[in-house]
Amino acid sequence: MSHAPKNCAPGLEALWPLVGKWHTEGAQLASPLGPASPFVAVETFEWLDGGHFLVHRLDGRFGKQSTACIEIMGKNANGLFAQTFYNDGNVSTWKLAERGQQLVLTGSWPSDSRDAFQIRYTMTVTDLGNTLEGKWEYAREGQSFETFLEARATKALPLPNTSIG
Numbered sequence: 001m002s003h004a005p006k007n008c009a010p011g012l013e014a015l016w017p018l019v020g021k022w023h024t025e026g027a028q029l030a031s032p033l034g035p036a037s038p039f040v041a042v043e044t045f046e047w048l049d050g051g052h053f054l055v056h057r058l059d060g061r062f063g064k065q066s067t068a069c070i071e072i073m074g075k076n077a078n079g080l081f082a083q084t085f086y087n088d089g090n091v092s093t094w095k096l097a098e099r100g101q102q103l104v105l106t107g108s109w110p111s112d113s114r115d116a117f118q119i120r121y122t123m124t125v126t127d128l129g130n131t132l133e134g135k136w137e138y139a140r141e142g143q144s145f146e147t148f149l150e151a152r153a154t155k156a157l158p159l160p161n162t163s164i165g
Contacts, residue, residue, distance in 0.1 A: 008051040011075045014098040015054045017125045018045040022132065026151025028062055033109070033117065033138055033148050037063035043153060048072075056082075101125045109138075120145055130155045 008016065022043040030036040041060025048055055056071035068087040073080070073096065080096035082105060094107040103123045108116040117138040124133045136149035 008047060008054075009075065011080070012051070012054070012073075014080065014096075014103060015045075015073055017129050018054065018056070018103075018132075019047065020045060021156040022153040023156060024058075024060065024132075024134075024151050024153040026134070026149060028149045029147060031138065031146065031148040034062065037065075039149065039151055041067070118145075 022045075024039070024041040024043055026039040028034055028037050028039050039060060039062050041058050043056065043058045043060075045054055045056050047053070052074060054073040056069075056073065058067070058069045058071075060067050066087070069084050071082050071084040073082045075081070078095070080098070082094040082096055084092045084094065086092075090110060092107055092109060094105045097104045097106070101124055103125075105119075105121040105123070107119055109119050110116055117140060120137045120139075122135050122137075125131075126133055132153040134149075134151045134153065135147055136151075137145035137147050139145045
């Protein structure tokens, strides 16, 4: 994998701002999805060779609870999508939509339950592409969305291209 292939597949250009390493901090609010807790993570987004899929890795903590996932983003006949594999064994499939400087991810948790929550994640690219502002929201069928997690990711600066010795 490489952080910067020369090209990505047509239709994936909206994912370009995500490429790189990010330091993420935020807060989970008390909700049916979990207790209030701080959230910290390191995230990376890298193109799979060929430019058809973007691979997202997250390693972090909700309070003292570790969390991790691997996510594959791409495009199929229905548009942009993401499939996420969590460290607790769960798997989620999401739809992605581009709205100006925002990417909006929608789906449900857990995806195989009749008691599933509808989930919406809105990510806004700011600060000339160096900051991602994120808001996760949930709703039960027929109810309004409520925020359960807010986070801010700052892009890590690349190391200088120098050699030692």
